[in-house]
Amino acid sequence: MGQKYSNLVKNAVGRMVPTEVNGQKQVPFQGVGKYKPDARKYGPKIASYADFPEDGNKQVASLKEALVKAGLKDGMTISTHHHFRNGDLLANKIFDIAKELGVKNLRWVPSASFPCHEHLIQYLEDGTIHHIEGSMNGPLGRFASHGKMKGLGVLRSHGGRYQAIQDGDVQVDITVIGAGCADSFGNANGLFGPSASGLLGFALADSQYADKVIVVTDNMVPFPCSPWQIQGNYVDYTVLVDQVGIPEKIVSGTTQITKSPDRLLLAEMTAQFCLEAGIIRDGFSFQSGAGGTSLAVGDYFAKIMREKNIKARFARGGSNKYLVSMLEEGLVDYILDGQTFDLKGVQSMADNPNHVWTSPFTSYNYHGKGNFAGMVDVVILGATEVDVNFNANVVTHSDGLLLHGIGGWQNCLFSKTVILPIPLFRDRIPVVTDEVTTICGPGELIDVIVTERGIAINPKRKDLIEKLKDSNLPIKTIQELKEEAEKICGKPAKPELEDELVAVIKWVDGTIIDSVRKVKS
Amino acid sequence: MSNKIATAGNTGKKVRSDCFVTLELKDSGGVKIEQKSKVEVLFGKANIELCEDILKFYGIGNAQLTLEDKGAVPLIIAARIEAAVKQLIDTDKEYLLDFIEENNYTSEKEQFRFSRLYLPGNTPSMMLNAGIHDPNGIILDLEDSVAFSKKKEAQLVVRNALRGINFYGAERMVRINQFPKGLEDIKYLVPHNVHMLLVPKCEGAEQIKKLEEKIEEIKKQHNIDRPVLLMPIIESALGVEKAFEIATASENVVALAIGLEDYTADLGTRRTNEAIESFYARTRLVNACKAARIQAIDSVFSDVGDMEALRENVKVSKGLGFEGMGCIHPRQIKVIHESFAPEPDEIEKAKKIVNAFIDATEKGLGVVSLGTKMIDPPVVKRAEKTISLAISLGLISENWREEFLNNEE
Numbered sequence: 004m005g006q007k008y009s010n011l012v013k014n015a016v017g018r019m020v021p022t023e024v025n026g027q028k029q030v031p032f033q034g035v036g037k038y039k040p041d042a043r044k045y046g047p048k049i050a051s052y053a054d055f056p057e058d059g060n061k062q063v064a065s066l067k068e069a070l071v072k073a074g075l076k077d078g079m080t081i082s083t084h085h086h087f088r089n090g091d092l093l094a095n096k097i098f099d100i101a102k103e104l105g106v107k108n109l110r111w112v113p114s115a116s117f118p119c120h121e122h123l124i125q126y127l128e129d130g131t132i133h134h135i136e137g138s139m140n141g142p143l144g145r146f147a148s149h150g151k152m153k154g155l156g157v158l159r160s161h162g163g164r165y166q167a168i169q170d171g172d173v174q175v176d177i178t179v180i181g182a183g184c185a186d187s188f189g190n191a192n193g194l195f196g197p198s199a200s201g202l203l204g205f206a207l208a209d210s211q212y213a214d215k216v217i218v219v220t221d222n223m224v225p226f227p228c229s230p231w232q233i234q235g236n237y238v239d240y241t242v243l244v245d246q247v248g249i250p251e252k253i254v255s256g257t258t259q260i261t262k263s264p265d266r267l268l269l270a271e272m273t274a275q276f277c278l279e280a281g282i283i284r285d286g287f288s289f290q291s292g293a294g295g296t297s298l299a300v301g302d303y304f305a306k307i308m309r310e311k312n313i314k315a316r317f318a319r320g321g322s323n324k325y326l327v328s329m330l331e332e333g334l335v336d337y338i339l340d341g342q343t344f345d346l347k348g349v350q351s352m353a354d355n356p357n358h359v360w361t362s363p364f365t366s367y368n369y370h371g372k373g374n375f376a377g378m379v380d381v382v383i384l385g386a387t388e389v390d391v392n393f394n395a396n397v398v399t400h401s402d403g404l405l406l407h408g409i410g411g412w413q414n415c416l417f418s419k420t421v422i423l424p425i426p427l428f429r430d431r432i433p434v435v436t437d438e439v440t441t442i443c444g445p446g447e448l449i450d451v452i453v454t455e456r457g458i459a460i461n462p463k464r465k466d467l468i469e470k471l472k473d474s475n476l477p478i479k480t481i482q483e484l485k486e487e488a489e490k491i492c493g494k495p496a497k498p499e500l501e502d503e504l505v506a507v508i509k510w511v512d513g514t515i516i517d518s519v520r521k522v523k524s
Numbered sequence: 525m526s527n528k529i530a531t532a533g534n535t536g537k538k539v540r541s542d543c544f545v546t547l548e549l550k551d552s553g554g555v556k557i558e559q560k561s562k563v564e565v566l567f568g569k570a571n572i573e574l575c576e577d578i579l580k581f582y583g584i585g586n587a588q589l590t591l592e593d594k595g596a597v598p599l600i601i602a603a604r605i606e607a608a609v610k611q612l613i614d615t616d617k618e619y620l621l622d623f624i625e626e627n628n629y630t631s632e633k634e635q636f637r638f639s640r641l642y643l644p645g646n647t648p649s650m651m652l653n654a655g656i657h658d659p660n661g662i663i664l665d666l667e668d669s670v671a672f673s674k675k676k677e678a679q680l681v682v683r684n685a686l687r688g689i690n691f692y693g694a695e696r697m698v699r700i701n702q703f704p705k706g707l708e709d710i711k712y713l714v715p716h717n718v719h720m721l722l723v724p725k726c727e728g729a730e731q732i733k734k735l736e737e738k739i740e741e742i743k744k745q746h747n748i749d750r751p752v753l754l755m756p757i758i759e760s761a762l763g764v765e766k767a768f769e770i771a772t773a774s775e776n777v778v779a780l781a782i783g784l785e786d787y788t789a790d791l792g793t794r795r796t797n798e799a800i801e802s803f804y805a806r807t808r809l810v811n812a813c814k815a816a817r818i819q820a821i822d823s824v825f826s827d828v829g830d831m832e833a834l835r836e837n838v839k840v841s842k843g844l845g846f847e848g849m850g851c852i853h854p855r856q857i858k859v860i861h862e863s864f865a866p867e868p869d870e871i872e873k874a875k876k877i878v879n880a881f882i883d884a885t886e887k888g889l890g891v892v893s894l895g896t897k898m899i900d901p902p903v904v905k906r907a908e909k910t911i912s913l914a915i916s917l918g919l920i921s922e923n924w925r926e927e928f929l930n931n932e933e
Contacts, residue, residue, distance in 0.1 A: 264854035265653050402565035430540055430595030431563050455656045475918060490624075491652065491690075493598060495566035 007155045008504055011518075016394070016442050020515040024507055025110075025134060025154045027172070032516040035445060040370075040513075045171025047212045055239075059226060062187040062241045066093075066219060067100045069240040070177065073215035075101065078108045078133075079176040082209045085115035086181060086193055086200040086342075090252025093181045093219060095122045102131050110154070112173055113137040114164055114205040115408050119252070127152055136173060137164070138408020139506070147505050148405045150521040156405070156506030158398060158519075161205065161341070162367025162374065162414035163511050168208040170370060172513055178209035178216050180233060181247040185220035189238025190231035193343075194353040196222030198248040201322070201343025201352050203232045204362030210237040221247045232360060254345045260302055260325065261295030265455055269424040270296050272476060273383060273453045274303030280470050282381045282420060283307055290319035290415060291383035293344045296424055300383045301325055308334050319366070319379055322348035322358065330358060339375060341366050341411065367414035369511040374414070382418035386425055388439045391481050393446030393461050395423060396439040398508060401432050403440055403498045403522045405506060413511050416448040420467070427454040433488035433495060435459075435481065440498070442517045443508055452481060459484050499523055530611035532677050533604040534646070535592055541649035543596040547608040550586040555579055561593035574598055578605045578619050599688040600648045603680040610676070623687045623716070630750060631695045631719035633778045636660050636913065637819055637848040638864040639857045640697060644669035645678035651685050655692035657854035663697045666709050667724050675701070679712040686716040695719050697755070703731045707738050714742040714752055720778070725786065726756035727763045729773035736774055751776050755821065759783035760790045764805045767812035779819035781850070782809050797833070799840075810845040824850035831859050838863035865917050866910045874914070875928050877907035882925070 005026020011019045014031035022029050030038060055061065063069050075081075081101075083094045094113060101109060107130050111123075114137060121142035126132045134154025139147050147156045159167055167173040182191035183199035193200040198221055210216050216238045223243045228235075261267060277283050283304065291297040291304075301318075302325060308314065314333065320326055320340035324347035329335050331351075338358045343349050351358045366375045376382075386395040387407065397412050399405050415421070425434050435452065450467065452459045457479035460467045471478055479487075489495075501521035510516040528549055535544035543561075557575050561568055575589055593601065599621050606619045640661035643650050647669075654662050664682040666675065682698060698713050699722035700706035706723065713721065723735060732754065739752050754777045756763075756770050763770070764787070771780055784802050788795040795801070806822070813820035822841040825834045838860055841849060849860050866874070876894055881904045884892045892899040914920045921927070 264657060267855065268657060402563075431597055432566060432595070455653060491597065493567060493570055495563075496569055498565045 007153075008507075014515065016445055016516060018442060018517045020507060020518050021155075021504065024157060024515075029507075030514045032510050032514040035447060038512045038514050040170065042170070044169050045174065045212060048214060059188040059235070061189055061235075061238060062223070062243065066096060066179070066217070066242050066244065067103075069217045069219075069242050070097065070100055071104070072240060073177045073217060075104065075106055075177060077106055078110075079106075080110040080112060080174060082112040082175045082178040082213065083114070084180060084203070084205040084209070085113060085117065086203055086205060087198060087248030087253045088200075089117040089119045090198075090249035091117065091119055091181070092246060092248055093179055094120055097179055098123055098126045098131055102126060102129070107131060108133040111135050111137070112164075112175060114161065115410065116140050116143050118142060138410070139405055140408055141406060144405040144407070148403070148519070148522045149524055150501070150503055150505050152505065155504060156519070157509060158409055158506055159509045160367065160409045160413035160511055161363040161411040162369055162376070163409070163509050163513065164205075165208045165363040165368045166370045166511065166513055167509070168212050169368065170513060175209055175213035176215065178206065178213035180206040180210060180216065180218050182218055182220045182233065183247075184222045184224060184228055185218050185241060186224055186226040186228035186235065187241050188226050189216070189218045189233070189235030189241050190226070190228040191218050191220065191233040191235075191238075192228060192230055193232060194230070194349065196220070197250050198222070198246070198253060199346075199349045200248070200253050201349045202340065202360035202362075204341055204360060206233060207362040207364055210234070215239045217242060219244055219247055221245060254343075254349070259295065260298045263295070265426065266296045267299055268455055269426065269453060270299035271303055272455075272458065273300050273422055273424045274307060276422070276451065276453060276458060276471070276476060277304070277381055278307055279474050279476065280420070280467055283311075283313060285313050286316045287313075287380045288315055288317045288319070288378065289381045289383070290379050290418065292385065293321040293323060293342075294385055297383050297385070298323065298325055300424065301329070305329050305332075305334055319375065319382075320348070322351070324348065327351040327358070330355065339366070363411075363414075367411055367511070369414070370513075374417075376411075376414050377417040377419075379415070379418040381420045381422060382415045383422050383424060384412055384415055386423050386434070388434055388436055389423060389425065389449070389452055389481075390436050390439045390446070391485055393449045393452070393481065394439050394442045395444045395446075395449055396441045397443045399441045399519060401436070401440055401495065401498065403500045403520065405519050409443060409508070413444055416444050420450050420464075421448060422451040422453060423449065424453040427456050427484060427488045428492050431492045433485070433492050435485045435488050436495075437485065441508060441519055445516070452484065454484055456487055457484050528612050530608040532607035532611070535594075539594050539649075541595050541597065541600065541652060542647075543591055543593040543601050543604055545592075545601075545604045545608050546590040547605070547612065548588040549584065549612055550588060552586050554586060555584065556588045558588070558590045559593065561591065561595075563593065563595050570598070571601065574601055575605060578602060578609070581619050582609050582613060582615065582617065584609070584613075596648060597652070597688075599684040600681065603684045604677070607677040607680050618683075621684065621688055624690060626690045627687065627696070627717060629693065631753065633753065635695070636916065637695070637779060637821060639849065639851050639860045640695070640821075641851045641854060641857065642669070642699075642824070645682045645698075646670050646674045648681060648685075651689055654854070655690060655694050657857050658692070659694050659851060659854075659857045660848070661695035661697045661720070662691050663699050663722060663850075665699045666706075667699050667701050679709060683712040683716055686713065686718055697722055699724060699757075703735070707735065710735075710738060711742055714739055714748065715746045718752060720753040720755055722781070723754060723756040724783070725759045725763065726770055727760060728766050729769045732756060732770060732773035732777060736776065753778045755779045755781055757781045757783045758805070758809055759786035761787070763787075764808055767809050768815060771812050771816035771818055777816075777818060779821050779848070780809055780813050781821040782806060782823050784823040806844055806846075814845065819847045820845055821848040821850070822846040824852050825856065826852065828853035828856065831855070834859050835863050861917060865919060866914055870910055871914045871920060874907035874910035875920075875924060877904060878911050879925060879928060881907075
């Protein structure tokens with residue numbers, strides 16, 4: 004797959020990034036909204052009706068047979084999705100089969116990886132998998148951080164993944180789509196069956212653009228599987244297996260509101276800020292993630308809305324029982340859901356026409372004619388670090404280890420107001436710093452940092468500063484917050500990292516915004 | 525010197541913002557420091573320097589020190605090492621990090637004490653963020669929440685916390701151990717701007733007098749002239765009977781608190797939610813406090829999950845004449861403040877009275893009247909108290925009178 008990387012240049016946020024990665028030419032980040040490629044989308048191959056069974060039954064006996072029929076061979080790009088989260092059984096199985104068949108140098112493009120994929124480290128070591136393009140969480144991130152992956156890791160946002168596939172940056176040879184429910188023609192959804200996960204939006208691009216599309220389910224129903232979140236007309240083979248996912252791990256995640264008093268305080272301050280800023284008003288819209296603090300923000304929003312008799316037009320999910328109860332109570336008109344975090348969310352999506360499933364195409368794709376993210380009034384996000392220029396990091400820790408994926412985080416930065424409620428420090432590690440280890444989001448898109456010791460508003464947001472000028476909330480400068488953190492924790496030493504790169508971070512438009520370096524062992 | 529090993533601190537999966545040190549004195553070989561820290565990349569070097577400095581301070585030239593660090597801040601690491609050193613060497617020397625300037629504020633006899641948040645004295649992770657929840661007071665506890673074998677370690681943690689942790693304006697309280705053991709605690713507290721000592725299981729004026737003698741002694745040694753306020757806790761039948769005597773034992777006694785767990789045990793009965801069994805004790809205590817012109821403070825409410833029950837509990841407490849309550853969880857603070865806050869009609873009435881008083885004073889009248897009714901001075905005083913309380917809770921603005929007069933017109 005060519006050289007790991009070469010020709011480092013300084014990009015528009017001052018970071019050194021390669022112009023060639025795994026043999027492919029790259030564009031350095033040029034600034035928000037600057038890079039507009041003048042080209043046509045990548046075209047999938049034309050398929051012919053004559054090549055497919057007339058009765059529409061594309062079912063084959065096993066996943067192995069499907070992969071062999073799809074032509075699995077050395078150097079291919081294989082994609083999977085994270086609808087089953089930490090309960091995913093498919094990705095591991097695919098590479099077990101690849102290993103068995105002696106196939107080498109595969110490029111794995113998951114929409115996200117989870118700790119359950121630690122199993123794949125052996126295949127990264129023995130050369131079955133060349134490198135990963137997608138999130139690298141926990142064990143896989145640690146592996147990559149130590150420079151052990153053969154190729155360079157490429158991290159993209161959910162929207163960036165759609166963009167990369169659509170633009171042809173990533174050409175998927177075989178995609179394997181796990182579905183809670185499917186028919187033998189390939190129509191599939193995530194709404195029903197023991198492995199129900201809600202929706203299959205992350206697989207949409209792959210189904211449309213991959214050369215070969217395999218749908219795997221443990222719940223094969225007679226045609227038609229309705230609704231068809233994935234259309235069978237894109238699908239080559241279907242497979243019935245005993246189990247595609249472990250149900251209790253599919254809908255686990257952090258779907259409980261935090262009990263930590265410190266985090267509840269953060270959430271309360273965030274909600275109060277939104278109220279005083281005039282963001283919470285009739286017909287507004289919001290998005291908050293599935294983390295404990297974000298869930299608590301939603302809960303405080305609900306309290307305020309109830310008290311003031313305010314209704315939101317829509318909430319963007321990650322949906323869960325809390326958001327569903329707001330929908331059912333009439334506090335929000337619509338949930339536009341990108342990912343369902345618990346069974347209550349799955350049930351609601353199946354039953355309630357106002358609980359609508361979305362995809363990275365509708366929500367996030369930067370190379371489309373607009374997307375939903377920009378229409379959202381306020382989004383609540385997390386970060387591992389923020390610096391005094393409001394740049395934020397979500398992928399590496401302050402010691403340089405790559406431990407998280409980007410998810411939809413970068414895409415959400417286009418919301419009208421972006422708020423990051425974060426503790427000022429975590430176990431003595433300051434979260435507000437001079438310079439983030441890795442820039443995932445440029446400061447110009449990040450509006451407010453809420454910490455338990457003060458709230459910093461980006462100086463660019465003069466409107467917010469003006470609205471909050473008489474507030475009782477502790478409004479401070481970001482510099483003050485940084486100094487307060489260092490006063491409590493001490494000034495941290497800069498981690499010593501190797502020169503060698505282990506991964507690059509893509510911006511939503513496909514350019515490279517930063518590089519991740521190898522940690523010293 | 526024979527080889528001896530000392531340990532201090534906490535370890536285990538759930539431990540955060542703390543560390544565990546093992547110190548072994550040697551006869552030769554110099555100082556060897558081994559560190560296992562979850563923040564090693566960022567603070568490993570700083571930690572080693574701190575360890576070296578402390579050992580040097582105590583004149584230790586040959587030793588093996590192991591630091592298992594879970595993200596402890598320097599003042600905690602220092603307390604742990606000092607505790608280990610003091611198990612091996614007989615010394616009164618104290619290794620003190622800077623006293624931060626933010627901790628130089630004072631407290632007043634007459635200030636609101638609605639909420640006071642208990643923090644176990646040997647659990648650093650709860651201390652760093654305690655102040656952000658805005659309790660009226662924080663209590664670093666050396667008594668019941670500290671295991672017997674950890675009492676000495678906790679003294680050092682609490683001392684260092686008083687010096688180096690910012691509690692953001694909360695009254696700085698420490699609950700010392702029961703008399704007479706508590707007398708040994710105070711040399712770690714009085715020189716470090718402790719505002720108030722809570723005296724558990726107090727049973728008579730004599731205990732308060734002995735404690736004050738000791739406090740005066742330490743104040744003299746350190747040239748301190750600000751007072752150390754006292755809040756005796758009544759937790760026994762005898763204590764209840766002696767409430768007035770205790771309340772008037774010293775001018776530094778500014779409040780009495782009641783501790784109902786121990787009290788009900790002393791009665792040989794059980795603590796119930798209705799609290800009929802402690803009704804006498806509570807009213808007796810309130811009466812003693814009011815007679816002595818000090819504050820009466822209620823016990824803690826232990827069901828931290830049930831905020832509605834807490835709210836009800838505070839209402840009853842306020843109705844009996846209590847002016848504050850203990851908290852064992854930060855989320856209780858807001859509920860307690862809201863529930864002790866004056867009701868809207870109380871505030872409106874207070875506005876009218878205070879306004880009438882200001883009017884009368886401006887006109888040089890000796891008598892305050894509202895309509896045809898005469899207002900007695902104590903009523904004015906209470907109304908003023910209500911107004912300043914409402915202001916401090918953000919229920920009315922400081923310029924409430926302007927608005928009030930505009931509405932009158």
